[in-house]
């Protein structure tokens with residue numbers, strides 16, 4: 446009997462059933478997938494993230510086997526599992542000496558890129574690296590478009606709209622406008638009803654027992670009998686359809702809103718399915734574009750453009766930043782922030798209603814939407830001067846969609862300004878006024894959104910001015926921030942002093958906020 450001749454490695458976030466690898470079956474090709482400790486342990490992940498990845502990998506493997514592909518799947522508790530890519534690959538090559546070549550798809554994480562290159566160099570067989578056939582752009586897209594200059598998302602995004610003919614009318618944007626930000630981003634009035642999110646009911650209790658048995662350290666909550674995230678392409682397509690039917694009509698209008706009434710509002714919750722490549726970004730965008738063509742009275746241009754901007758613009762742009770800036774990006778700390786995360790980041794046990802709700806829903810669902818991540822949790826972290834390494838680790842662990850290539854530029858760059866303005870041209874910070882404008886959090890908060898000093902003063906207010914005051918040397922010359930410094934300098938000296946003192950009190954007792 447002859448053994449396999451070729452090995453193809455499939456990583457846990459490469460569940461792309463439309464990839465050209467799978468167009469033909471070949472009994473001499475052995476597909477390898479593995480659940481390993483090096484992936485469960487590089488950061489403490491949310492339990493839903495670990496369950497979601499492994500469950501989706503198992504479904505994907507079963508699908509390939511049904512199509513006639515040959516699989517070698519190492520489960521976490523398989524005694525033959527040596528728990529790292531390198532050790533497992535070596536042992537598989539020993540077990541199947543007939544293998545003469547191996548292939549892998551470009552990984553999206555830098556650490557895996559290095560690891561697989563190192564393995565290739567020492568494996569002693571032919572190696573071929575393939576495209577993952579998932580993104581619109583290549584890893585080098587920013588370098589090609591901007592060279593060493595500071596990249597700008599708007600320019601990048603417009604280029605991609607033209608190149609891929611998305612929402613275009615010849616060489617002009619559809620309806621003559623590139624950007625609908627001014628029409629979008631409204632607070633949700635109580636009269637607007639918010640659809641309940643589509644949740645699946647996957648029974649993952651057996652998988653959960655395996656994780657418990659192997660003593661994988663995780664965080665957050667789960668009902669493993671009714672796991673709610675999509676774990677295969679069929680479910681991912683249902684979630685996409687649900688979004689298109691029910692949420693897209695108001696997506697843009699309320700994309701920046703926050704509400705105690707709903708944890709996901711009009712957001713798609715597609716990031717997990719997209720990042721594992723169960724969905725292709727182009728099929729998602731084409732479905733949204735088709736929906737606007739078919740239901741123009743229901744889905745206006747601003748809703749669609751808001752969505753296209755996130756997927757074609759931001760998602761591809763942050764990936765470009767990651768690959769242009771790695772490996773140095775992991776160490777960026779432009780503002781030299783060094784405070785530790787307060788304990789309540791893990792429990793939600795704080796009197797700040799916005800933080801409490803955003804953290805609680807994160808622990809409950811492994812999800813918070815963009816504005817909660819950016820303008821509540823990220824905003825507080827930046828104002829309080831938390832160390833970007835710790836903030837990064839937190840975000841990488843807690844969200845179901847968190848994979849370093851997309852998590853790190855968003856966290857370290859966009860939200861913590863640790864890259865000094867590569868992604869964001871100014872720090873995303875605000876006082877309570879913004880949170881109050883965009884949410885219903887402040888009304889029932891222990892703190893008062895209007896007060897800057899005193900026991901009930903909202904911490905965001907004094908920390909906001911403390912942030913600008915302490916970073917004058919680095920920020921004052923930024924033309925986009927000049928206004929804040931003018932307001933600060935016009936305030937009388939006594940008031941400024943009182944605000945700074947209040948901020949110091951809060952900074953000295955972050956744990957008891």
Ligand SMILES: Cc1cc2nc3c(=O)[nH]c(=O)nc-3n(C[C@H](O)[C@H](O)[C@H](O)COP(=O)(O)OP(=O)(O)OC[C@H]3O[C@@H](n4cnc5c(N)ncnc54)[C@H](O)[C@@H]3O)c2cc1C
Pocket residue numbers: 711712713714715716717719720752755756759760761763813814815816818819823840841844846847848851852853855856859860
């Ligand atoms: C501090 C911080 C950390 C983040 N960490 C992650 C992360 O680990 N993984 C992740 O996928 N996204 C991350 N984001 C981006 C964004 O918040 C999530 O993609 C989004 O909240 C996912 O929910 P959704 O699918 O409902 O998105 P929707 O609001 O429905 O948006 C549609 C899609 O657009 C894409 N998208 C939107 N904004 C961004 C963005 N800024 N960067 C990349 N893609 C975007 C996502 O694929 C998303 O599914 C982070 C943002 C911030 C501010």
Ligand code: SF4
Pocket residue numbers: 796797798799800876877880881886887890891892893894903904905
């Ligand atoms: S008052 Fe301040 S802490 Fe409370 S919800 Fe509003 S912004 Fe958050």
